[in-house]
Amino acid sequence: MANIELRGITKIFDKKVRAVNDVSLTIADQEFMVLLGPSGCGKTTLMRMIAGLEYPEAGRIVIGGGDVTDLPPRKRNISMVFQSYAVFPHLTVFDNIAFGLKMNKTGKAEIVRRTEEAAELVQLSPYLERYSAQLSGGQRQRVAVARAIVMEPAVLLMDEPLSNLDALLRLNFRAELKRLVAELKTTTIYVTHDQVEAMSLGDRIAVMRDGKIVQCGTPMEVYERPATEFIGGFIGSPPMNFLKVRLERVDGELRAMLGSHGLPAPAMLADHADRDLLLGIRAENIEATPVDGVASQDGLVSKTLVVELLGAQMLVTGEIDGQGIKVLVRADAPIKPGVDLLLHPELDKLRWFDAESRNEIVVS
Amino acid sequence: MRNANPARETGDDFRSLRQARGRRHTLGRAGLYLLATVMALWVLAPIYLITITAFSPRDVVREYPKQVIPREFSVESMDFFVNSTGVLGSLWNSVLVALITLVLSTIIGAPAGYALARFAFKGRDPYRLVILSTRAFPIVILSIPLAVTFLTWGIYDSIYAVALMHTALAMPFTVLITSSIFVSVPHDLEEAALTLGCTPLQAFLRVVMPLALPGLAAASIFTFVLSWNEVFAAVILTLQERTLPAHVLGVLTSSPPHFRFAAAWFMLAPSLIFIFLIRRYLLGLWGRISR
Structure with missing residues (x-):
């Protein structure tokens, strides 16, 4: 059980820029929540605060009933997929995926078993001995996803994981990601500026603008009943x-x-x-x-x-x-x-x- | 008549224009290469002369005009130099001083470089400037009070005094070079490590260090060369426990010419080799012209 509760989260940069402004949001266990908004709306900052990479100026973050606001990332039981993939270039695919398990002092046999399982899940099995430089963009993306899911985290965070892939690859991987997350049943937060991605992946979409959540609902609700003109214009192609x-x-x-x-x-x-x-x-x-x-x-x-x-x-x-x-x-x-x-x-x-x-x- | 065949006219104009531009271009390139050749010769000619004289029989030194192509290979001069009184001892001192300098400046400078690279703290840019400005302080003015201080501390005329001084001299470079190395390691990688169960220190040791290591090695070699070549502070801060350059400088006037050439080559060679090894990183640091 890992529901997420955000209570009045505020993040201020340079003492004046309110990147995230008093955001409250409850995400249910096993829910796939998409944070959608134009660049600079604060969606990535909000996710980074959930990950523990940024500290909010105000508000509390509760994961699975426990207040994690003051905990470092490693104690939050989260995994994150970075937009840049952040695959460690000095490690092989295997060592990349196994990295977190090794840090957790998991047993050797279990590391091998779980790593191979995760690699299988994202079809990386033939590439386990390769280095990041020998992989294509799509394969690097898979390494990043495998590295996150192998940890069996309570919450999976994904920051624009598809934005660096070319169009066709993005379409394929989107479907694959949806299947994968549905299988894992992990509570997932997914940041994107792409409304098509948001519509196709999310159980619910939280539309953000200027550091605030302006609407939160199922893709159909957000599409059919945009709360503001901005949302109607942002979601859908052509826009409303x-x-x-x-x-x-x-x-x-x-x-x-x-x-x-x-x-x-x-x-x-x-x-x-x-x-x-x-x-x-x-x-x-x-x-x-x-x-x-x-x-x-x-x-x-x-x-x-x-x-x-x-x-x-x-x-x-x-x-x-x-x-x-x-x-x-x-x-x-x-x-x-x-x-x-x-x-x-x-x-x-x-x-x-x-x-x-x-x-x-x-x-x- | 003039406009009878305008197309051809402009064609000719264009061609002559292009030729003129081409000529100018060729001239420019030739000038550039000439300048580069002169500059290279300016540096390489003495190195070449030193090298062939150092490895020729001792009487070649006094010959005039100089031979451009060496006639006879001989280690006589080098043998004489290496076995002169004080050379081996000061060589050992030089190596020790350089190593201590390297370790100290890395331990103190690398964290500062890391901080400059990763944290946006108040006064970062002034700090960067202040670090560099310590180099503007003349060693002469610095050395006398330092000599007095080291006398009272009881480390005057020891390799530690020289190593401390060299560490201070190397610090600006160490900080700025390491900072540029750490900047080149994407912050995302470190953050990814943090989300995968690392403490900040573990993330640094397991992710940043392995990626920064080649660059740090280059920075160390640079520090080593800096200390190896430094003579002024070494002369002022030591009497008996001289480093090699200080020793050579001290005995230079009372030494035969072939000794000087052998000494010059001996001092020159390690620096050249090291700089050659790390030139890739220095280019990366000072602006790459082409790969």
């Missing part, structure tokens, strides 16, 4: 569309007006009538049909600017009343640049954001 609309009462019904067109708005937004709002909608939640002369009152009309074929789908970039919008349609849809499109967003997928604070206004 945001349209500036004005909430008006038309014939007693609330409508979000965009130029001369409008969409029905939920009655719960009544407080915001006659005010500007941000309307968020994902590109795949919009139905697009070429305008056939009759302009309907329901729906928005966009002028098609660019059409990009993505393989299975087509990404259409258009413009509504001067505001950009991206729509995903079927690859064989008869849409060409210059064509006017009638857009029907799925109404239950509409998200409303305050135009000032950029936070979501929850309506359901």
Whole structure:
């Protein structure tokens, strides 16, 4: 049992930069938690504090019920995979993987058994006698992972482990990593700036910005219900569309007006009538049909600017009343640049954001 | 007429321009090589002359004009030098002093170098500068009070006095060289060791040291050569227990010429060999031009 509890963690660099600002987070036993955010958001610093490589200015870190805030890394029962891999160049693959076990004074026979087992798990068995310089980037990555998991730690920490691999290798290793961690059932914290990695790996994602966790939830929650405009724009490719609309009462019904067109708005937004709002909608939640002369009152009309074929789908970039919008349609849809499109967003997928604070206004 | 064939015209212009530039380029290169050759000769010619004279029969020394190609190989002069009174004793002193200097400066200097490399402490840059500025202090001014101090401590005229002095002289280099060596060992490796069950000391001994060792060896050799060559402090701080350079300097005026040449070569050779061995690290330290 190794759940992790972070209570009010703050890290200040150079007496003024708040790299991590009063972060509290609870990670369940065996959970795969992804810390996601742009560079400089404090995610790596937070992980390094959990590892014991940095000391927080305030707050407590509790692993498996024990307060480890004042313990050095070696007494925390954690293992870490570094972004640079940090494979010891003066040791063979075998000695790299066995390094931690040797430090723990594990018996010789057990060291050999567990090291070979870990190497097998990451398919490094043929390379045990090699040195780091004789390995490819992907193999070095495997050494780093094997070296961490062989310790059978309570918590596995991974700092952007895939960011130095080329695209194809990254895709393969991502799946492999997911299988591996699922098998090991170790509580895992994984730092990345890549939202695709975060979505595909995490049980939950904690989105960080400016030293704070701005949203924490399952990948689907974060994707479907971004708490702020920032998260909606950061997660998903293409990012969520945001349209500036004005909430008006038309014939007693609330409508979000965009130029001369409008969409029905939920009655719960009544407080915001006659005010500007941000309307968020994902590109795949919009139905697009070429305008056939009759302009309907329901729906928005966009002028098609660019059409990009993505393989299975087509990404259409258009413009509504001067505001950009991206729509995903079927690859064989008869849409060409210059064509006017009638857009029907799925109404239950509409998200409303305050135009000032950029936070979501929850309506359901 | 001029514009009848503009394409050809510009082509010619271009060619002549390129030729001019090429000529200038060749001239520049030739000048560079000439300069390098002159500088190399400036250093190598005396070394060469010393070497062939040291290994020629003794009467060759007085010959004029000098022979550029040695006619006869002989260890007569070297034999004479090595067996002169005081040479072997001072040689032994020199080696001891250099070794003590090496050990002391590494023990004191390497941790300072490590601190400079790893920790961002307040006043790090001034500290770096101050370390270097100790070299700006003239040895003459330093030596007299030191001689007095060593007299009262009872270690005057001993190899320990000279070794202490040499340690002080070598310290700036030791600190700065070791610091650059430790910087080249990625901090990640040390942190990885910390997460794998090492104490900071264990991480240093098991990960940083093995990786820094070749560089540290180079730094040690550099210190050794520094102490081996140092003569001024050694002359002031000793009377009987001289190091080799101090001894040679003391007897130089009363020695025959072939003794001087043999002594010069004897002093020169170890430095040259050592510098040659560690030149890779010195280049790395002072800015690599090309591998």
